[in-house]
Amino acid sequence: MKKHNDMGRVTTQGARATWGAIALIGSLLAGCGSAPVGEGESDRPRVVTTTTVIAHWTQELGGDAIELVPLMDPGVDPHIYEPVPADTVAIESADLIFYNGYDLEPGLIRIIEATGIDATVVPVAESVSPLDMEQEGQRVPDPHVWGDVSHAVTMVETMRDQLIALLPEERDRIQQNATDYITQLRSLDAWVTEQVATIPAHQRQLVTTHDAFQYYARAYGLEVPGTLIGISTEEQPSAQTVQRLVDTIRTLNVPAIFAETTLNPQLITTVAQEAGVPLADQELYSDSLGAQGSRGDTYITMIEANTEAIVVNLGGQFTPFSP
Structure with missing residues (x-):
């Protein structure tokens, strides 16, 4: 049974793959186009991400306190990305999953929603109220919210809070990383306005x-x-x-x-x-x-x-x- 809170957080109960199985399957699936699951057991929490932007923000905030598993490589189009078996293995092994949401990465969203996992699942872009756009005769939310840097700030704040909940002992470190990065983002936001003007x-x-x-x-x-x-x-x-x-x-x-x-x-x-x-x-x-x-x-x-x-x-x- 899934439980939803007001941030779109989802938790499910299900069987988790053992680290030995993960390592074995990961080696068998090497070269399939998805990020490797990793070798050996780690005591760091595993954070799985979908898009490259979200993976980058996760690394900025969590640093080496987390084990980051990005599912997409640079240059990959999330709209049409076709998941591979290694993606399911990574998702099943996650402690925390960050994805964009608003149907940006439909293939991976289907797996996240269908797979039995015990993880916190966060659609990061859904912390921002979307623009409604027309697609094939229907009104749908525009998922490209990070184009407005002020929205990026909101998304990073959401991720910061989730990482602190995952790693309360690293609160000060994650908070400082977020503060430093958000300061840069606010400066970037003002700079873009000046340039376009x-x-x-x-x-x-x-x-x-x-x-x-x-x-x-x-x-x-x-x-x-x-x-x-x-x-x-x-x-x-x-x-x-x-x-x-x-x-x-x-x-x-x-x-x-x-x-x-x-x-x-x-x-x-x-x-x-x-x-x-x-x-x-x-x-x-x-x-x-x-x-x-x-x-x-x-x-x-x-x-x-x-x-x-x-x-x-x-x-x-x-x-x-x-x-």
């Missing part, structure tokens, strides 16, 4: 492949006149949708449009060619952080890289972020 008002038009930037746009003073597909990358644009977007871009004299790192750029490249506008050289990070060493390998550098691309290509004046 340098774009001429009539050029603050953000056109991307899929509708992942509504929170960013609304927080920082941009308009999203159209996208190639909606909030889920499972959608396929029709020829009419492509033509409407081309017409909108021409009508508004949009200076440039943007591809995204997790999506094939072919169709948005075609839109740019048909509309006669540049496709920005820098792809935007939407649903995933970049690979280690890339411009967007942390949440802060992801937001900075996206902001630079948007500001420069829409005619603003960019100044690098200094925390």
Whole structure:
């Protein structure tokens, strides 16, 4: 029987895999595309995460006090991610599970809800009131809440509280990590506002492949006149949708449009060619952080890289972020 509290926390009772079985199955499933379960027994609590953004925040807060098991690699699109058997093994072995929620990662959410586990399960994004968007004729919550950095603060605070509940003996350490990181996020939030304000008002038009930037746009003073597909990358644009977007871009004299790192750029490249506008050289990070060493390998550098691309290509004046 599942028990829900007002934060969307879920606990279930069920059989847990032994560490010996976990190690064995993990070795058998190596190379299957999911994060390894790990070798040997650890006395640290195991925290399983879905998206790369949430994994990064978990590491920032918990450090080496936890055993972090991220299920997705950088560059993976959570909308269409297909879980592998190792993901179920990791979920069953977890003490705490952080996932985005609002149906961002439907494949993993189905496993989390169906698997018999004894863990605290937290849909982190659901600590933020969502925007309602249209998808296939229905109104659904937009899951891309981290685009507004003030929402990131709320999500990090939720994660901080859950980690402290898991590790009360590490309260001071986790609290300090959170305080330091949230200070950086608040500075980042103000900086993005300043950067976008340098774009001429009539050029603050953000056109991307899929509708992942509504929170960013609304927080920082941009308009999203159209996208190639909606909030889920499972959608396929029709020829009419492509033509409407081309017409909108021409009508508004949009200076440039943007591809995204997790999506094939072919169709948005075609839109740019048909509309006669540049496709920005820098792809935007939407649903995933970049690979280690890339411009967007942390949440802060992801937001900075996206902001630079948007500001420069829409005619603003960019100044690098200094925390």
